[in-house]
Amino acid sequence: MRRPLMGAALSALALTMTACGSSGSDSTSDAPAAGASGKPITVGYVNMEGGALSFPDVRIGAEAGVRYVNTELNGVNGRPLKLMRCDVDGTPEKSIDCANKFVEAKVAFVFQGIDPGVDAMLPILKSAGIPITGHSADAPGQQADANAMAFGTAAPASLSAPLKFYSQQDVRSYAFVLPEAPWGHAVADKVLKPASAALGMKPKLLFTDAANPDWSSLVATAMAGKPDMIGGPVLTDEQCAAFVGALKNTGYRGKIFGGTCTSAFAKAIGNEAAAGVVTFSDMWRADGAESAPAAKQKEIKVFEKGMKAVGKPDTLNVFAEAPFSDAVNLARILSTIKGEITGPAVLDALQKTKDFDLFLGPVVTCDGKAWPGQSNCGNSILFYENQPEGGVKVVSDGYLRLTPADLAPAK
Structure with a gap:
């Protein structure tokens, strides 16, 4: 497909x-x-x-x-x-x-x-x-x-938004896991690579079989070179639980981007293990209601x-x-x-x-x-951070709004 x-x-x-x-x-x-x-x-x-x-x-x-x-x-x-x-x-x-x-x-x-x-x-x-x-x-x-x-x-705005969000936190390198599929490579080539270049970020893009990922190998490869942030923009809750769990088991304490993961992954691995993982959405989430206007x-x-x-x-x-x-x-x-x-x-x-x-x-x-x-x-995109007591909290300054001009190639 x-x-x-x-x-x-x-x-x-x-x-x-x-x-x-x-x-x-x-x-x-x-x-x-x-x-x-x-x-x-x-x-x-x-x-x-x-x-x-x-x-x-x-x-x-x-x-x-x-x-x-x-x-x-x-x-x-x-x-x-x-x-x-x-x-x-x-x-x-x-x-x-x-x-x-x-x-x-x-x-x-x-x-x-x-x-x-x-x-x-x-x-x-x-x-x-x-x-x-x-x-x-x-x-x-x-x-x-x-x-x-x-x-x-x-799509281009939502997929570029994490890079803009993290670039504002002085993140200059990252490793993302993407599905080994035509659309996964399209995301990498048409959005992530040019956006990274425009924002002065160094990407490491890892492709995996979504049906049978080797999380231990992916984590080891992602951590090589010590990137400032590790994650993936389109992880499912099941994948997010496995990936975050594997990262935490290595003792990794750096920035983790869980992309599209919902509260279900936190329930799977426990709120303490999920704490600190950042996700994104274009809507005000019910499990983060206290952060909403x-x-x-x-x-x-x-x-x-x-x-x-x-x-x-x-x-x-x-x-x-x-x-x-x-x-x-x-x-x-x-x-x-x-x-x-x-x-x-x-x-x-x-x-x-x-x-x-x-x-x-x-x-x-x-x-x-x-x-x-x-x-x-x-x-526009909102960024949420999972909390140790459960639920999420908005960690962006409200909605992060992107236009093509924000991703224009650096001169």
Whole structure:
């Protein structure tokens, strides 16, 4: 399976995460009886679920977000959102199948969870005037598609942000572990190497079989030369636990970057062992609520209440946060549409979004200028540090915002 540059945590793990398990099905989620009661707005919902790689938390977060929109926000001007679910497995064939079903059902737009095969559906959706949106752009075509818009941080910005963050701490050398895959090398060649050169940093980029990594060997190689920081931008929780554990077992006490790892890895190795590991996200995390501004703390409570309402009070990770946030953001933006909610009207409203305060996220403008050539609205990242007593704390000065100018080659 091929993989391009990733977005933030939500899409970055699509090829390296171990199976989570799911029944998987194509279905339509009816609007709740309470709340919005107008004519439903049918929305195509696509997510990778039910196969060898499965992300049910993403779908659950989307459903919880839609339920909150319908019951607490009066839907979209009184009309409830209604998700038409179609599961994918990462292959172009399945994505095409879902696209055809969405066209036949005449959905207003497609709401995407995780779909590495999404590029295959883009021509079908575009010809039917159906835009696609979600949190991250999962494939190169989608990243540059004028019929697509994603609320999250653009892949080049999110992957360069750790280098900018650490360069501000006088880190001049680092070792990163990356998957031995085409997209892993693309990350290295197109983002990490040029960003390192611009920031005056010396990289050591190590590639490993994501399915069978030799952590002892990787740790030994990473530590050779005594880099200022060791880690990886797209480690899964399982990989993070193994890698950090192996590093700590050697007595290493330097800086560790855990990338996209969530609180699950800390639970696996213990809070004391995980303490000091830095991770990143483009959202205010529920397990780091005390670090968030007061307004965002209120939004975190809304998210927690929303997950409790669907019977998932412990599903408070970024995989659920991002789609919950997207559902709320979509409802607010769609409510500005005057007249019929059609595909072109939805795309126009999305792309006219300016200085918009994302639910659980930063302020964004969706005119394609956050990172030229990318369909994402965002270019900002938060950095968290795991605490010995559990949970995380923001250690960046709020959001770290990147533009291409921040990574211009040094003169």
